[in-house]
Amino acid sequence: MTVEWARGGPDLLVALDRGAGPLGVQIQDQLRAAIRDRRLSLGERLPSTRRLAALLGVSRGTVVDVYEQLLAEGYVESAVGSGTRVAAMPAGGPVRHAPDVVAAAPPRPAEVDFEYGIPDLGSVPLTAWSWAVAEATRTLPTAELGDEDPAGSRHLREVVTAYHRRVRSGCAVAEEAVVVSGFRQGLAFALATLAQHGIRRIALEDPGPREHDVIARRAGLDAVPVPVDDHGLDVGRLRETGARAVLLTPAHQCPTGVALGPSRRRDLVAWADEVDGVILEDDYDAEFRYDRQPVGSLQGLDPAHVIALGSVSKTLAPAIRLGWVLAPPRFVAGIVEEKRLSCRGAPGLDQEALALLMESGRFDRHLRRVREIYRARRDVLAAAAELAFGPDRLQGLAAGCHALLRLPEGTSERAVVATAATMGVRVNGLGHYRFVAADAEAEPGPRPPALVLGFGNVTEQQISRGIRTLAKAVRHREIS
Structure with a gap:
């Protein structure tokens, strides 16, 4: 693929030692090495002779002589109107940065892939997303192009919580929301906050989503299994664990697909009240219910004890790495602090684009x-x-x-x-x-x-x- 550059070509890093011999020879040697090692790729345009001379502080004639020598040796090629570009290296030419590495052949892709958790990537609304990004770029004030509010875009938090109230029967407001870069990041922040509040043991569904136990242990929590049956998480067995937190997928259990039954939901809320426990609700694909209205979020049933976590990985695409944590007020500051100390936040333009996508009705x-x-x-x-x-x-x-x-x-x-x-x-x-x-x-x-x-x-x-x-x-x- 030919790389097109602005007029004059790209900048190029060449280090010269003015006490180590002729400058032209140094430039030749470094350009040869860059081409051999594939640091300059096939078809890549070199800077113009005038620009490279100015960058290196040498005469233009020196650079012209260098390019002519490389042209004669076959390292570069030149055409009127196209400038000087890297020529194709002979087959089997040296690649010095990895002399002993032989790339393994990639595994043959499956003809049918029943992998869990991947949405229809062919249906990602790229046209709508492009509109939202362009609109965000056009309308976002320049003052908001710096580091974000640690909790995330106020606009997106307002839109997400309004969506959660409207579609998921929740009751969170913007002040109780934190924007994160996907579900797992939000989970890590929430678990670290629970550990700071003295919670040491968390119960997980068995079977359940992959690696949640690993994430819990990394946060310093003891992870214990609770069986899942045809009515969802067994709350009676939960009580036996001594855990004060539980992470579950109540709307559509992963991977069994069952919904947490009405009596189990009531028992779970009662458990949380009894032990001052915390329910972490992984609300990952609740929008996709086919035969009747989706089951409402547990967060709306018991907002004082539920931390709801969501993202657009299943509804839009995993590549749009945005999610949210809706937490009781006592945990919000801790989650925000975990985020502040871990990263500078999710991309601000993408946050604004998602807010516009949802606000405009295109998401629905x-x-x-x-x-x-x-x-x-x-x-x-x-x-x-x-x-x-x-x-x-x-x-x-x-x-x-x-x-x-x-x-x-x-x-x-x-x-x-x-x-x-x-x-x-x-x-x-x-x-x-x-x-x-x-x-x-x-x-x-x-x-x-x-x-x-x-x-x-x-x-x-x-x-x-x-x-x-x-x-x-x-x-x-x-x-x-």
């Missing part, structure tokens, strides 16, 4: 459009799974972009996953999401074998083909 329109896409994929998944595996094998179809496929008793998840991979289908077993206890004696008991099927970023045709392949993989393991 996008959600309505992709909800129908996901609904159609869910229906194809349900039909294909019933045909291949029989009825009542899928769980968690009411919401979100993943479901749980229960395998026949005695089936080895790992064997099916490995066999499917050889057939071009990538999938994870339920065991991939099991809690890894620091204490071997605390390892949870076995669960029936199952596969976690993400359908956000696969087409309907891929879903049908993938399910047929998984059925073959199961039969193959049964026969062998």
